[in-house]
Amino acid sequence: MVLAYAEATNGEFKKVAHEIINYAKKTADVLGTECHALVLGDTPGAEDLGKYGAGTVHRVTSPHLEGFDAAVYTVAIADAAKQLGATVIILPHNSTGKNITGRLAARLEAGSVAGANAVPMMKDGYFTVTKPVFSGKAFADVQLLTDVKVISLAGNSIRIEELGGDATVEDLTLELPAPKTKVVKHQVATGRVPLPEAELVVSGGRGVKGPEHWDVITDLADALGATTACSRPVADSDWRPHHEHVGQTGVAIRPNLYIAAGISGAIQHLAGVNNSKTIVVINKDPEAPFFKAADYGVVGDLFEVLPRLTEAVKKFKG
Amino acid sequence: MKLLVCVSKTPETTTKIQLTADGKDIDTSGVQYIMNPYDEWYALVRALELKEAAGGTVTVLNVGPADNDSIIRKGLAIGADDAVRIDVTEEKDSLFTARQIAEFARGKDFDVIFFGKETISYNASEVGAMVAEFLDLPYVGDAIKLEMEGSQATVTRDIEGGEEVIEVTAPIALSAAKGMAEQRIPNMRGIMMAKRKPLEVVTPVDYPDTTRIASYSKPEEKGSVKLIDPENMDELVRLLHEEAKVI
Numbered sequence: 001m002v003l004a005y006a007e008a009t010n011g012e013f014k015k016v017a018h019e020i021i022n023y024a025k026k027t028a029d030v031l032g033t034e035c036h037a038l039v040l041g042d043t044p045g046a047e048d049l050g051k052y053g054a055g056t057v058h059r060v061t062s063p064h065l066e067g068f069d070a071a072v073y074t075v076a077i078a079d080a081a082k083q084l085g086a087t088v089i090i091l092p093h094n095s096t097g098k099n100i101t102g103r104l105a106a107r108l109e110a111g112s113v114a115g116a117n118a119v120p121m122m123k124d125g126y127f128t129v130t131k132p133v134f135s136g137k138a139f140a141d142v143q144l145l146t147d148v149k150v151i152s153l154a155g156n157s158i159r160i161e162e163l164g165g166d167a168t169v170e171d172l173t174l175e176l177p178a179p180k181t182k183v184v185k186h187q188v189a190t191g192r193v194p195l196p197e198a199e200l201v202v203s204g205g206r207g208v209k210g211p212e213h214w215d216v217i218t219d220l221a222d223a224l225g226a227t228t229a230c231s232r233p234v235a236d237s238d239w240r241p242h243h244e245h246v247g248q249t250g251v252a253i254r255p256n257l258y259i260a261a262g263i264s265g266a267i268q269h270l271a272g273v274n275n276s277k278t279i280v281v282i283n284k285d286p287e288a289p290f291f292k293a294a295d296y297g298v299v300g301d302l303f304e305v306l307p308r309l310t311e312a313v314k315k316f317k318g
Numbered sequence: 319m320k321l322l323v324c325v326s327k328t329p330e331t332t333t334k335i336q337l338t339a340d341g342k343d344i345d346t347s348g349v350q351y352i353m354n355p356y357d358e359w360y361a362l363v364r365a366l367e368l369k370e371a372a373g374g375t376v377t378v379l380n381v382g383p384a385d386n387d388s389i390i391r392k393g394l395a396i397g398a399d400d401a402v403r404i405d406v407t408e409e410k411d412s413l414f415t416a417r418q419i420a421e422f423a424r425g426k427d428f429d430v431i432f433f434g435k436e437t438i439s440y441n442a443s444e445v446g447a448m449v450a451e452f453l454d455l456p457y458v459g460d461a462i463k464l465e466m467e468g469s470q471a472t473v474t475r476d477i478e479g480g481e482e483v484i485e486v487t488a489p490i491a492l493s494a495a496k497g498m499a500e501q502r503i504p505n506m507r508g509i510m511m512a513k514r515k516p517l518e519v520v521t522p523v524d525y526p527d528t529t530r531i532a533s534y535s536k537p538e539e540k541g542s543v544k545l546i547d548p549e550n551m552d553e554l555v556r557l558l559h560e561e562a563k564v565i
């Protein structure tokens with residue numbers, strides 16, 4: 001059985017959970033087995049997870065699951081997997097997953113692939129999973145050699161589909177340890193979709209010339225419903241917050257659309273964004289290296305082009 | 319305070335990754351290596367700052383072959399007190415690497431074991447969490463701030479669209495991300511002193527492979543860019559809608 005850890009985002013099952021279950025279902029199909037989901041905590045809507053491919057949803061509730069403590073979550077997932085006989089466990093490769101995946105692999109002494117971007121395949125007799133390496137400059141096909149396997153899935157790697165109907169929800173009782181960490185503050189900005197999950201991203205570089213000019217970027221992002229990003233020197237100069245910095249030493253993203261304005265396209269920048277489905281580059285220098293990595297290019301002054309594009313988007317959206 | 323900083327080696331960031339002719343390996347000829355930026359800029363420097371404030375020692379540790387000594391020496395030049403290299407000559411997976419670090423650190427009473435957020439080579443973000451599980455320690459990934467008051471640690475971690483603040487008692491493990499400290503460039507004196515600092519070489523423990531990389535591939539090259547008239551942004555919107563189907 002393939003077990004999907006369905007994470008709730010701010011009290012709801014959203015894209016992250018749907019992607020993981022879809023991926024687990026496709027993995028189960030490759031192996032000719034079933035797909036179940038595991039829910040930690042009492043989030044409403046567990047029965048709807050069937051739509052994304054989970055035949056059964058197992059729910060564990062415990063006061064010890066209330067603040068996120070990776071060690072406790074790891075015990076919960078590991079023990080659930082053992083009790084239910086799961087052979088493959090799927091998690092998201094996000095801030096939650098990055099705290100759990102390694103722990104879980106160590107606890108189960110299981111081979112793991114962190115940050116997979118494609119559905120596993122049986123190749124040369126081995127269960128094989130592809131993941132980006134060198135920040136997206138290449139891909140590795142990794143064979144998992146153990147009976148139990150752990151995979152974390154990079155966000156935006158598969159298109160969400162409806163693959164089933166309602167699921168039965170079953171409560172699972174587990175003995176969980178008390179957390180050793182205490183969450184004293186949990187703060188998420190409302191409004192824009194977080195960068196690692198965003199499907200549309202508008203990004204500015206040093207060409208935007210200063211934080212006081214950022215309206216040209218944010219206006220376009222607002223019109224599109226996109227998330228904003230920036231190049232590293234922009235974050236280093238505190239023109240924009242650090243969490244907007246994309247690239248090899250920042251956030252690696254894979255949106256459907258990446259619009260880069262006033263960014264030259266240095267190799268370290270490209271490494272974090274070149275898995276985007278479509279790339280639009282706006283730069284006044286026709287020789288800017290970014291044009292070689294772009295699908296659509298606009299050679300021009302971003303202070304003229306971006307407002308024009310914002311207007312065109314507004315007109316299109318009616 | 320007794321601090322351990324795990325440092326890995328990665329290709330320099332401008333490296334163009336090339337594959338060997340059979341696609342089974344990365345062609346490493348001519349590749350220059352550096353210390354993984356997250357380990358050097360954030361993990362190591364924050365450990366040094368804590369030592370400077372409260373006293374103690376900073377040890378850098380690498381799992382790898384003798385070639386890696388130059389990277390370890392850089393850690394010493396930036397200010398670590400001593401170094402350990404677990405002598406592994408073959409490329410091994412994350413779980414193997416973590417097992418080596420855990421077996422070395424076990425029973426040595428490190429207050430904080432620092433990792434980088436991820437290596438910029440295999441981008442796994444796993445080794446730190448694995449070591450923490452092997453040693454039964456609390457672990458905070460993607461930490462952007464760490465304050466210590468005696469054994470009380472307050473750690474801020476990045477989460478999607480925000481942050482979370484966690485209180486936890488040492489010993490702990492964590493992975494350091496941007497924001498935790500500012501890069502330090504080693505000076506001449508540091509480089510000279512590094513040559514005389516101790517670097518212990520440790521024999522690895524046996525551990526089976528749980529994964530194997532069968533082959534590599536490269537992303538498809540983009541076709542040539544379609545240039546759009548800067549006066550005609552309606553055309554760009556039309557193409558994004560009808561051709562690329564992304565809006």
Ligand SMILES: Cc1cc2nc3c(=O)[nH]c(=O)nc-3n(C[C@@H](O)[C@H](O)[C@H](O)COP(=O)(O)OP(=O)(O)OC[C@H]3O[C@@H](n4cnc5c(N)ncnc54)[C@H](O)[C@@H]3O)c2cc1C
Nearest residue numbers: 324381409410411412433434436437440441442443444445
């Ligand atoms: C599934 C998998 C299979 C692999 N198989 C091969 C292979 O067949 N051939 C090959 O060439 N390479 C292979 N590697 C690369 C591997 O040996 C890495 O160097 C090692 O696993 C760490 O990379 P990571 O991305 O897992 O580390 P991460 O989990 O991203 O590293 C996090 C942190 O752990 C610490 N750390 C990581 N590695 C070390 C180290 N060696 N010493 C000290 N501290 C360290 C650093 O602080 C680092 O910032 C593999 C990696 C993976 C993920």
Ligand SMILES: Cc1cc2nc3c(=O)[nH]c(=O)nc-3n(C[C@H](O)[C@H](O)[C@H](O)COP(=O)(O)OP(=O)(O)OC[C@H]3O[C@@H](n4cnc5c(N)ncnc54)[C@H](O)[C@@H]3O)c2cc1C
Nearest residue numbers: 205206207231232247248249262263264266268269284302
């Ligand atoms: C170890 C290491 C790691 C790094 N990691 C990253 C990383 O993760 N992410 C990252 O982004 N960088 C990273 N860098 C930095 C990278 O090498 C580049 O320096 C950086 O990406 C350049 O940022 P930029 O494109 O905004 O600025 P610049 O290179 O200065 O480019 C500005 C561009 O704006 C254009 N421009 C100027 N005015 C206008 C106008 N009015 N209209 C239109 N276009 C205009 C110019 O033609 C130019 O192409 C790293 C570097 C190192 C050494």
